[in-house]
Amino acid sequence: MTSMPSLPSFPSSVRIVEVGPRDGLQNEKNVVPTAERIALINGLRQAGLRHIEVGSFVSPKWVPQMADTPQVLAALPPMADGRYAVLVPNERGMDAAEACPNIGEIAIFAAASESFSHKNINCSIAESLERFAPVVARAQANGWAVRGYVSCVMGCPYEGDVPVQRVAEVAAALYRMGCYEISLGDTVGVGTPRLAKSMIEAVAAEVPVTALAAHFHDTYGQALANLLAVLELGVAVIDSSVAGLGGCPYAAGAAGNVATEDVVYMLHGMGIETGLDLMALAVVGQRISSVVGRSTGSKVARAVLARGA
Amino acid sequence: MTSMPSLPSFPSSVRIVEVGPRDGLQNEKNVVPTAERIALINGLRQAGLRHIEVGSFVSPKWVPQMADTPQVLAALPPMADGRYAVLVPNERGMDAAEACPNIGEIAIFAAASESFSHKNINCSIAESLERFAPVVARAQANGWAVRGYVSCVMGCPYEGDVPVQRVAEVAAALYRMGCYEISLGDTVGVGTPRLAKSMIEAVAAEVPVTALAAHFHDTYGQALANLLAVLELGVAVIDSSVAGLGGCPYAAGAAGNVATEDVVYMLHGMGIETGLDLMALAVVGQRISSVVGRSTGSKVARAVLARGA
Numbered sequence: 001m002t003s004m005p006s007l008p009s010f011p012s013s014v015r016i017v018e019v020g021p022r023d024g025l026q027n028e029k030n031v032v033p034t035a036e037r038i039a040l041i042n043g044l045r046q047a048g049l050r051h052i053e054v055g056s057f058v059s060p061k062w063v064p065q066m067a068d069t070p071q072v073l074a075a076l077p078p079m080a081d082g083r084y085a086v087l088v089p090n091e092r093g094m095d096a097a098e099a100c101p102n103i104g105e106i107a108i109f110a111a112a113s114e115s116f117s118h119k120n121i122n123c124s125i126a127e128s129l130e131r132f133a134p135v136v137a138r139a140q141a142n143g144w145a146v147r148g149y150v151s152c153v154m155g156c157p158y159e160g161d162v163p164v165q166r167v168a169e170v171a172a173a174l175y176r177m178g179c180y181e182i183s184l185g186d187t188v189g190v191g192t193p194r195l196a197k198s199m200i201e202a203v204a205a206e207v208p209v210t211a212l213a214a215h216f217h218d219t220y221g222q223a224l225a226n227l228l229a230v231l232e233l234g235v236a237v238i239d240s241s242v243a244g245l246g247g248c249p250y251a252a253g254a255a256g257n258v259a260t261e262d263v264v265y266m267l268h269g270m271g272i273e274t275g276l277d278l279m280a281l282a283v284v285g286q287r288i289s290s291v292v293g294r295s296t297g298s299k300v301a302r303a304v305l306a307r308g309a
Numbered sequence: 310m311t312s313m314p315s316l317p318s319f320p321s322s323v324r325i326v327e328v329g330p331r332d333g334l335q336n337e338k339n340v341v342p343t344a345e346r347i348a349l350i351n352g353l354r355q356a357g358l359r360h361i362e363v364g365s366f367v368s369p370k371w372v373p374q375m376a377d378t379p380q381v382l383a384a385l386p387p388m389a390d391g392r393y394a395v396l397v398p399n400e401r402g403m404d405a406a407e408a409c410p411n412i413g414e415i416a417i418f419a420a421a422s423e424s425f426s427h428k429n430i431n432c433s434i435a436e437s438l439e440r441f442a443p444v445v446a447r448a449q450a451n452g453w454a455v456r457g458y459v460s461c462v463m464g465c466p467y468e469g470d471v472p473v474q475r476v477a478e479v480a481a482a483l484y485r486m487g488c489y490e491i492s493l494g495d496t497v498g499v500g501t502p503r504l505a506k507s508m509i510e511a512v513a514a515e516v517p518v519t520a521l522a523a524h525f526h527d528t529y530g531q532a533l534a535n536l537l538a539v540l541e542l543g544v545a546v547i548d549s550s551v552a553g554l555g556g557c558p559y560a561a562g563a564a565g566n567v568a569t570e571d572v573v574y575m576l577h578g579m580g581i582e583t584g585l586d587l588m589a590l591a592v593v594g595q596r597i598s599s600v601v602g603r604s605t606g607s608k609v610a611r612a613v614l615a616r617g618a
Contacts, residue, residue, distance in 0.1 A: 192578025
């Protein structure tokens with residue numbers, strides 16, 4: 001007879017943080033018209049998402065895809081039961097953000113690898129943390145939540161392996177600085193499940209696991225397996241990108257963010273609630289994929305749309 | 310400080326059964342020239358594979374892609390330290406197989422869903438088992454190993470849900486009939502990790518877990534997560550297809566077999582041995598993908614080949 005499986009204690013619900021309109025589109029070659037970016041965000045909200053990263057205040061010289069973030073924010077309907085989030089790298093970005101409506105949260109981003117920090121934001125990890133302190137103070141004065149990203153948590157495109165203790169130190173520094181949540185990014189997508197568990201366990205020794213989010217890229221196809229591994233440890237917040245928007249800047253033609261549809265399919269299949277409408281997500285993802293000029297990066301979307309279900 | 314992760318007891322090594330030259334190519338639209346199919350099998354052997362499904366003796370009217378199986382077998386070098394396997398559906402197929410060299414194993418295939426059995430092999434599950442009995446007897450007389458497939462173990466394209474107890478019954482019948490190993494196929498790729506565990510636990514109550522193999526399709530992107538879930542239960546044999554050869558016949562344009570490269574990357578990353586050379590696999594997969602006229606379905610292959618590593 002069938003015995004009941006001896007399952008670890010998965011969370012009963014997971015909050016999805018949708019990063020497609022920012023992290024996704026920022027890494028697509030084609031710049032998307034402002035009206036399409038707004039339609040994407042509205043479509044995601046209608047599919048049930050309540051935590052959406054909608055833009056950034058990084059210099060348009062570096063990230064032209066996000067130059068219209070003020071116009072996007074101005075066009076969005078207020079979201080009383082959720083939050084629009086924007087990336088703010090420094091006080092100059094904060095000046096621009098403070099002139100915009102509809103911001104409920106900002107994100108700041110540090111790396112767990114010195115080389116990556118230098119190449120990505122042109123300063124050391126310690127310098128980046130110093131730079132963020134006044135940004136966090138101003139966000140808090142505005143009543144905005146602050147979320148911290150740590151990149152390269154399972155490997156660095158320049159350094160290779162990254163010690164999990166280093167990840168824990170940077171995460172702890174961001175948490176002490178006032179971030180309510182730390183999103184742990186496998187920026188190059190090289191992690192595998194054992195490492196994902198070790199990494200989360202190291203960080204959870206410094207920061208409550210309820211304040212951790214998994215931001216795993218699918219470059220090596222490992223994202224869902226890694227997410228399964230850390231769900232077992234109690235991680236209940238997952239960053240993902242509809243249609244897998246956003247390639248990998250370190251390997252042209254390779255995948256980047258894990259697709260929201262694929263994550264949601266797994267969670268729903270396991271009886272874990274997300275509050276999201278999977279078919280609506282697939283349709284929204286299909287539309288934005290055609291706008292950026294490629295097929296959807298979500299296998300679930302391809303399967304359900306091919307079946308015409 | 311980092312605590313050691315509380316990990317389940319994963320196997321220390323996994324045997325990969327490569328199904329690309331048969332299950333993969335059979336589901337590709339373009340028929341591959343015999344010389345290319347032979348080159349593929351030789352390339353896979355050189356990458357370390359020792360268990361390769363090379364063809365089938367199904368009527369060429371139904372599966373024209375496998376019509377050259379006798380020529381392929383005649384051209385292969387003997388593999389003393391491994392086995393070439395072929396699908397043999399009935400005694401007529403066995404007549405043809407017995408005229409060929411280099412066969413070390415045959416596979417027979419049953420379904421866990423009555424509707425699928427009728428549509429796929431035009432008989433009931435019970436009738437299919439009766440039909441296999443003399444095939445198994447002749448294989449054993451030839452000194453050939455016999456492997457049993459069960460399809461639709463986590464869902465059926467016609468019936469939807471499939472009870473895990475039904476999977477266990479069919480697996481047990483094949484095992485009693487003399488199959489040394491039962492390969493459990495998520496033919497439509499709809500399974501998720503909790504169900505994968507429940508299914509394996511149900512089957513393992515009837516058949517030793519050491520005699521079970523996981524044959525999971527990646528149509529919904531779930532294959533690696535499902536494999537991780539069943540590795541935890543002691544499953545140590547995985548079927549996969551280089552470059553993810555073989556689409557899904559039930560959803561045009563969607564993925565089929567999980568890519569061998571992606572499985573091997575996960576296993577090696579977890580310290581689980583396979584004896585395989587990942588880069589050699591990626592190169593072999595790249596070549597056959599260009600022969601069938603599409604890009605590789607392996608994310609690992611795309612990433613490592615894009616990096617030029």
